[in-house]
Amino acid sequence: MDDELRYDRMVESALRGVVREALAQVAEKGLTGDHHFYLTFVTNHRGVAIPEYLRQKYPQEMTIVLQHQFFGLEVCEDRFSVSLSFSSKTERLVIPLAAITTFADPSVNFALQFQSAKEAAEAEDADAAETPDEPAETAAKAPAEGAPADGAKVVALDAFRKK
Numbered sequence: 001m002d003d004e005l006r007y008d009r010m011v012e013s014a015l016r017g018v019v020r021e022a023l024a025q026v027a028e029k030g031l032t033g034d035h036h037f038y039l040t041f042v043t044n045h046r047g048v049a050i051p052e053y054l055r056q057k058y059p060q061e062m063t064i065v066l067q068h069q070f071f072g073l074e075v076c077e078d079r080f081s082v083s084l085s086f087s088s089k090t091e092r093l094v095i096p097l098a099a100i101t102t103f104a105d106p107s108v109n110f111a112l113q114f115q116s117a118k119e120a121a122e123a124e125d126a127d128a129a130e131t132p133d134e135p136a137e138t139a140a141k142a143p144a145e146g147a148p149a150d151g152a153k154v155v156a157l158d159a160f161r162k163k
Contacts, residue, residue: 012114012115034107035105037065038104040102047099048099061101071083071090
């Protein structure tokens with residue numbers, strides 16, 4: 001229904017704000033303590049700017065690590081850009097926040113897992129096809145491969161999504 005409040009989208013937007021704020025603090029002050037970030041993103045998402053050889057190597061998803069060797073981190077309202085070294089060559093990446101599927105800071109066992117654009121489209125299709133008599137599923141999604149180790153806190157947004 002078009003008149004329903006989409007809390008799932010509100011929660012996802014708020015949690016992407018957490019990612020934006022964490023990146024903005026690092027851009028301003030640098031990484032402190034043992035903090036470091038793993039960011040997984042959809043490489044073919046609209047607005048992602050990466051070198052073609054990386055897109056060919058990672059046609060669906062790519063994980064980058066912001067820890068020791070990253071440069072020029074800039075954070076905007078809807079995206080961030082950073083320079084990283086790949087095989088001794090520095091490359092500039094531009095990544096929309098909406099392209100991120102996983103954000104993790106293993107130093108504090110914190111992770112957020114987001115719905116990919118493909119999953120969002122499938123969820124929209126399922127919403128449109130759902131009949132009023134069907135119960136909504138509430139099962140949480142299992143963490144993706146490469147997700148933080150056991151004991152990490154992963155917030156899976158599927159628990160908030162209408163099925």
